[in-house]
Amino acid sequence: MRVHLKGDVICTVVILTVLCIILYTQYGFTAMWGIQNLIKETSNTRVLLGTTAKRLEEFATPRLHSGQMCNSEPVDEGTVQPTRAPSSARPPFNFKQYLRNKDCRDFKLLLNQPGKCVGDTFLLIAIKSVAEEFEKREVVRKTWGAEGLLNGVKIKMVFLLGVPKNQTVFPEWELLLRYESRAHRDILLWDFQDTFFNLTLKEINFLKWLDIFCPSVKFIFKGDADVYVNVDNIVELLKERSPGEDVFIGDVIYQAQPIRSKKSKYFIPETVYGQGIYPAYAGGGGFIMSGFTAKRLERACREVELFPIDDVFMGMCLLRIGLKPDSHEGFRTFGIVRPSAAPHLKVFDPCFYRELMVVHSLTVAEMWLMWKLLHDPEVQCNTKVVVRKQFKWTKKQQKQKEDLGLKLS
Structure with missing residues (x-):
């Protein structure tokens, strides 16, 4: 009996x-299968790009960092194009989807220019563009944005792009950007959809790129x-400022309301x-900052919650670092407004x-x-107006500017 029990x-x-x-083997196999699927899903190129990312990635080395990249899942904006006036039939912006994805801000760089700032670069011009704006990029390259020496200082330029939203309308975009990048070495392309509410992603990823490749x-x-x-005027203004100090100058908007x-x-x-009120911010049409300020803003961008309007988001980052932007009359991001007393005045005048x-x-x-007009020696102006002084909007001027902004939008 004792032996029988021991056998049982x-x-x-x-x-x-x-x-x-x-059970352990089955669990291990299931877990491994799940991990492999996760790795496969993570490493796959997004549906948005098809095989584009694989073909373009060779031009993006070295990578920005080894951290995990976000997927190129876009924020749905209907048919809105960032460079066109909104249509009255435009579908509403999907804020729920935006809020779900707002913490994703690190995207893969598909086209890079790692040697852009080799040497002593005084001014780097960074222009927001979209793939189909080839003509605009070309005219900027051949006019005021030309690289080289200007008044004894080196000028460099890059264009900031995302992936086109509607690739069926512009199917040649990949080929264009690839050859354009080879020819001019000034294209930065990230793996997110190029839409109006993704302009903030350009801001964040450009500052990160700047910190790594143009320190x-x-x-x-x-x-x-x-x-x-007018790059000549900007260079002359900046020669009076120290690049090791905080500099942030533009067309500053105060007390703007959502x-x-x-x-x-x-x-x-x-x-x-x-x-009820946005922090003071410079109009996104154009502003200048020092390399020192750019480094501080890059760190602040990691801490400030993502906001869909890029220039307002930059104002939030400025508030984070305790820096007030300087307003300058020479920055007309709302254009040259005709005086009410002279409605027929021609403002397109050199x-x-x-x-x-x-x-x-x-x-x-x-x-x-x-x-051409500004560089024509035969063009003479009777008076010279100095507009370098800084100023603040009065309440009346601010109201007029906000009304103008609503009309333009």
């Missing part, structure tokens, strides 16, 4: 051991592709921003542009023509 115990132990081994650049101008920039009308391009619901820094917005033809 041994048999039971053996059976339990076998069952445990089977010694003295000053940066960042603006839109449809602005005219737009709650769903018909507006800039509509922001209270669930996204509950406060005598208006000669002393300005930035004017928004010009067509390709207007930009080329203004460049």
